[in-house]
Structure formats: C-alpha cells, structure tokens
Amino acid sequence: MNNPNEIFTYPLTNKSELAQKAINDYNCRFLNKMCDKQSRLINYPMGVCSVNHGESKPIICPNRFLEDNIVFINICKSAFGTTDNILLFKEVKLDDVGTFDFVLVKHRPISSQIEDFCIVEFQSDSTTGTGKLVIALEDFMANKDTNKSYGFGMNTYNTIKLSYIQMLIKGQVMESWNKKIFWVMQDFVYDNMVNRFNLVDLDYDEKDKTHYHIYDLVLNDENLYNLKLKERKSTTISNLIKAFTHQPTPSIDNFISKLEKKIELKLGIAFR
Numbered sequence: 001m002n003n004p005n006e007i008f009t010y011p012l013t014n015k016s017e018l019a020q021k022a023i024n025d026y027n028c029r030f031l032n033k034m035c036d037k038q039s040r041l042i043n044y045p046m047g048v049c050s051v052n053h054g055e056s057k058p059i060i061c062p063n064r065f066l067e068d069n070i071v072f073i074n075i076c077k078s079a080f081g082t083t084d085n086i087l088l089f090k091e092v093k094l095d096d097v098g099t100f101d102f103v104l105v106k107h108r109p110i111s112s113q114i115e116d117f118c119i120v121e122f123q124s125d126s127t128t129g130t131g132k133l134v135i136a137l138e139d140f141m142a143n144k145d146t147n148k149s150y151g152f153g154m155n156t157y158n159t160i161k162l163s164y165i166q167m168l169i170k171g172q173v174m175e176s177w178n179k180k181i182f183w184v185m186q187d188f189v190y191d192n193m194v195n196r197f198n199l200v201d202l203d204y205d206e207k208d209k210t211h212y213h214i215y216d217l218v219l220n221d222e223n224l225y226n227l228k229l230k231e232r233k234s235t236t237i238s239n240l241i242k243a244f245t246h247q248p249t250p251s252i253d254n255f256i257s258k259l260e261k262k263i264e265l266k267l268g269i270a271f272r
Contacts, residue, residue, distance in 0.1 A: 085109055086105065
C-alpha cells in the first residue's frame with residue numbers, strides 16, 4: 001500500500017492532542033516551527049515526512065533526520081568519540097564543490113581553535129506522481145479515509161544517481177583533506193544504491209573517509225516513530241568510482257529494436 005506514514009511529524013494513527021495541534025498549526029517538531037516544505041498544488045505546507053511503500057517507510061523530507069539530534073550525536077561519537085566542545089553549522093558552501101548540508105566542528109575548550117571537523121549529508125528519498133501524494137494529504141486534512149493505496153511511486157533511482165555524483169565529488173575532497181564525510185540515509189535508499197551499482201567492500205572501517213549511517217523508523221509505545229541507527233558502513237572513493245565505471249552495458253540490439261518499432265508506428269519527426 002502506498003500512502004502517507006507521517007504527516008506533520010506524527011503517524012496518521014496518532015490522535016493525541018499534540019498531533020492534532022501540529023496538524024492545525026502545520027508544525028514540524030523536528031524544526032520546532034512551521035513545516036517549510038512547499039507544493040504548488042496546495043496553499044499550506046506539504047507536511048508528509050515519510051510514506052508507506054510496500055513494506056518500507058521511506059523518508060521523503062530531509063528534515064525528518066533532525067529528530068532529537070540523534071543523527072548528529074551518533075556521528076559525533078563515531079568521528080570524535082565525544083559530544084563535548086562541538087558546534088554544528090548548517091549549509092556551508094565550498095567553491096567549485098557545492099554546499100555541505102552540515103559541518104560538525106570540534107574546537108578546543110574556551111577557544112575558537114579547531115581540533116577536527118567532519119561533513120554530514122542527509123539523503124532522503126523522493127516520489128513520482130507526487131500529485132497523488134498531495135491528494136492523500138488533502139484527504140487526511142479533510143478527515144477522509146486514507147487507509148488505501150494512492151498512485152504515487154518512489155523516485156529512488158534518480159535520488160541515488162544525483163547523490164552518487166555528490167559522493168564522488170565531496171568524497172574526493174575529504175580524502176585529500178584526510179577528513180570524514182557521513183552520509184545519513186535509510187536502509188531503503190542504501191540497499192537500493194548497493195544493488196544498482198553492484199557495490200562491494202562496504203564493511204565498516206574507521207580509517208575510510210566516506211561513511212554511511214543507515215537508519216530505520218521504529219514505532220515506539222507512544223505511537224511515534226523514532227530514528228534508529230541500524231548499520232554503519234564505509235568505503236573509499238576508488239571503490240565508488242570502480243563500481244560507477246563498471247556498470248553492465250545494455251544490449252544495442254534491444255535498443256535498435258525499440259527504434260525500429262517507433263519507425264513502424266511512425267512516431268519519428270521528419271525534417272529537411
């Protein structure tokens with residue numbers, strides 16, 4: 001079944017006063033303010049945090065990873081072994097490379113001198129047929145039944161293609177700097193990436209500079225989903241490049257057959 005899993009940070013089955021207030025105020029408890037995700041199809045925020053897609057619950061808003069600083073605390077422990085004397089900076093730009101989602105900086109006590117730092121990137125998923133997801137949100141806001149399947153899908157392959165290039169570009173910088181970059185994603189996205197690119201040699205190695213913290217959403221006794229660190233993996237840029245450049249080549253015969261069918265159906269555009 002494809003339908004929303006969390007709207008304005010609460011499961012659809014959560015009927016508490018806090019949940020109702022969040023819905024009425026379009027509030028995001030991960031941002032501690034109004035949801036900032038917009039859609040041109042509605043005049044209020046697009047407050048779907050995660051969805052149900054078959055047996056998975058993909059996160060489709062990166063702000064969902066901000067829950068209680070869980071992600072940052074786990075990264076601090078992995079990168080620095082402590083959460084003391086660490087500051088978080090958001091959206092730090094680096095010329096010719098792009099913008100880092102976050103930078104965690106460890107500084108000397110009572111000093112601005114930097115001891116170490118690491119990069120943090122959030123990778124949520126995205127949807128296809130998003131208009132159908134908007135309809136699901138509208139149904140929920142109108143107190144209609146949403147316990148049915150809506151016609152949206154997951155755009156995971158496009159998500160992975162875009163993020164993989166960023167992993168290569170930013171990862172090369174981190175290896176040259178001898179610093180670490182942490183990619184935060186769900187198992188749904190990570191597993192898809194591994195399978196599509198036939199990635200191997202991803203066992204966790206503290207010496208690697210590209211790290212993956214893989215999370216799952218787990219329902220607690222208060223009918224709220226919590227982020228749970230499921231696995232830690234790591235790799236090298238050479239390994240990512242090797243996988244990227246050794247993808248199976250599609251058959252040219254199949255491609256020619258498709259073109260011939262288009263000719264038979266007169267789908268081409270003639271020009272002079």
